Amino acid sequence: MTTETQAAAPEKEFGKARPRKEDARLVTGQTTWTDNLILPGMLHIAFVRSPFAHARITSVDVSAARRMPGVIAAFSGADFADEQGSLPCAWPVTPDIVIPAHPPMATEEVRYVGEAVACVVARDRYAAADAVSAVAVDYDPLPPVLDIRTALDEGSPKVHEAGNKSFEWVFQNGDLDAAFRDAPVVLERNYRQQRLIPSAMEPRAVVCSCVGGEFTLWSATQIPHILRLMLALVTGVPEQNIRVIAPDVGGGFGSKLQVTAEEVLTLLIARKLGRPVKWTESRSEGNMTVHHGRDQWQRIRVAAERDGRLRGLSVDLLADMGAYLMLVTPGVPLLGAFMFNSIYKMDAYSFRCTGIFTTKMPTDAYRGAGRPEATFGIERTMDELANELGIEPLELRARNWIKHEEFPYTTIAGLTYDSGNYEAATARARELFRYDELRQEQADRRASGDPVQLGIGISTFTEMCGLAPSRVLGSLAYGAGGWENASVRMLPTGKVEVVTGSTPHGQGHETAWSQIVADKLGVPFEDVRVLHGDTQVSPKGMDTYGSRSLTVGGVAVLSACDKVIAKAKVIASALLEAPPEEVEFSAGVFQARGGSGAGKTIQEIALATFAAHDLPDGVEPSLDSDATYDPENFSFPHGTHLCATEIDTETGMVTIRSYVAVDDVGTVVNPLIVDGQVHGGLAQGIAQALYEEAVYDDDGNLVTTTMADYLLPSAADLPHFTTDRTVTRSTTNPMGVKGVGEAGTIASTPAVVNAIIDALRQFGVRDVPMPCTPERVWRAIQTAQGGEQGSAAQQHEARQSDMTQGNSPQGMVTGSDEAQQSGGAA
């Protein structure tokens, strides 16, 4: 992390549990959310949205709405036809990918419930909402396409004229046929990754003003820089005339990593009316129209030796794109291609993903983006394999994982993991969890036929994060690089301004970056101010997603500090009358080697540079420095998560009794922030396992439009987490750091479901589709045990599955033996 000379710093910031600077404005209600903004003359937009999943628009009449009190304007898609362009997809994953036109406001056809077809603009939000019902839209309904397992069948209705297939992407390494041929054990499993709604607490909001052809757009976005570029490309407004500001943003989790229809339309409306306009979504509007996450069917085949050694792994995914490809929609499931093999060694691996259109809200990045899906698939499969072979599941993992002395290790998926120590993390987790005691208790409860059974779930995971080496992104056809930019400015008073292109929305950059700079420059933590989120203040950036901020943006800050020190050293050398090579910098002080005086502090150098009276010839009077850092590799955090569930077999109720997460995220800048990231990640991963699912009905209506229907866990629904860390430095960045933002979400879902199945396997249950609600758990037990109740339960679940587009085992990928077995075998 820091240079050796800094070991002498009086109090190191790196590693200190600093409460956050950001909190001062947040705990007092003084911050600026986008919806707080009021500009003179500002108008309010409300959208008219399609009630049909799929329909041809035959007419839109906004004239009555225009006459409503307080209404200033009303527009249909036709009014934007010449200027709205098409919303961007920045990740054309194959050369022949189908990327349909995606007008921000539909003009001819709607393809999901909630798609915007018209809007009204009024003097206040109540008047705008009232006028929505006065817009008359006629539709010719078309058949919806709701199930990706049948969407490619001949005769299926089409979402787009080109058909329902967007792309097929394949990867193969090693001789898969040889791996499976004559393999002593071959296992196939089919898993469902249900559709999720990211649900950041702050609904989206956009404000735009247009003055003299120059636009300022405030948005609750994770990506002001990418948004600025994309707004320019979509609308043709010159990039230099767009300023995008992300004020404080109330969470994102990937959902605000998007260029949305509403952002484009708000800008166009501001231009049309020459007045500032605001749009703020309601939660139910957001559930329908903020991109969703996950939504895959996974078919996983594994070949192994009797001793558990993996020979080959074959993964076949169907991924629901929804109605259109948004910013990184097609790339999300492909991130899983590099993660299904996880921490394990094997001889051969193949991955195939088919991206399929449906008449639903598009999917895109949601916390983990492709890696939670892959980790779920492999970790569930490892437990199944362990059971099949009669090998203790942790032991099976240990027989296959990369040993700590084998790093750097190039995996079968082609990534080079720089570092890791799975043995150490697992040993620590076992100890904290009291693994052996719990196994004993589990055996006792089984023996006594306790109605409350205990299950133990394991997830030994890694992930790739810190997006990303630009060359790698290029090789994957991604539309941009993966660098990050930072500037460090020394002010005349010795205080420091840090500008970061990484754009926080809850992560605590202002605090963590201050710690990095304080240590590096030897200045007080309080003297550092971190600026971000405004393209006028921070002109270059790639923003925040994919657990990239610290590993890419933090390193850029460190590099900029190095440049400041190098510049200051030249000036210090003149002031100290010593040659630069004999000037040393430590704890904020420049000193001639062997010199006995007080030296010169960096603050003194900053003032001397500002005055510029005594600078050596040819030396620029500025210490300010920029750095743009392109990582040489991803970072690979890992860990071992253990979950104990108690399952009331009479009610199906699942209670998490204990949860231990031992994560290795490399060196830690701020343990408070790291623990917070892990806690929040665990909550979202556990929620996928137990509570959350976006459900569409047979007509393609989203049923879970409110927080009353889409179950976000409350404090009462989550357990206390036991977290700890092992520290294995990343060797590919100077701080030794790895990402942490998504680790908890990636690891926890399979840990919980493995624990549930571990408790129920004795009854013949092999899978419970997520979310594992009490009803589903109870029915799985009944079904597996057969009999009257079981058979009735099975029928009920089958009906249920039809309604929710196949969440039961019967609904698994057609033609699979496993699907039939897990549906009915006892």
Add this chain to the structure above:
Amino acid sequence: MTRITVNVDGVDYEDDVEPRLLLVHYLRETVGKTGTPIGCDTSNCGACTVLMDGTSVKSCSVLAVQADGSSVTTIEGLANGEWHPLQQAFHAEHALQCGYCTPGMILACVDLLQDNPNPSEQEIREGLEGNLCRCTGYQNIVNAVRRAAEAGVTTP
């Protein structure tokens, strides 16, 4: 329009409001107290929680006219010279990340501690069931409430 008088954070406001105006919109847009955010439209999330005559209410579920004659405390009026002990505890325990749920969460905690000055972890979790947070996993919120309880907080 209906004339109402509401004391918000110690100041009396007299306004003519539409009968349908929600208290949260009155606070945010008429009075300008934007510290109280809105997170949903079905009173599930609790982000808009304020104290009305000392008791927590979700201000999206109260009409402005129903607040006539009441005293409302928002997050902006909670500090009294220095931060309220719950504000301090949320900061110290890292009980917030994006901070959007925080105003409502803190005011719900004020009410919780008024009812039960020394709650157990389970009582805190159940007491905060009406306030959703998507960032923290709640663990540090529970810790913050315990910290404030140990400091003996009972009044706003």
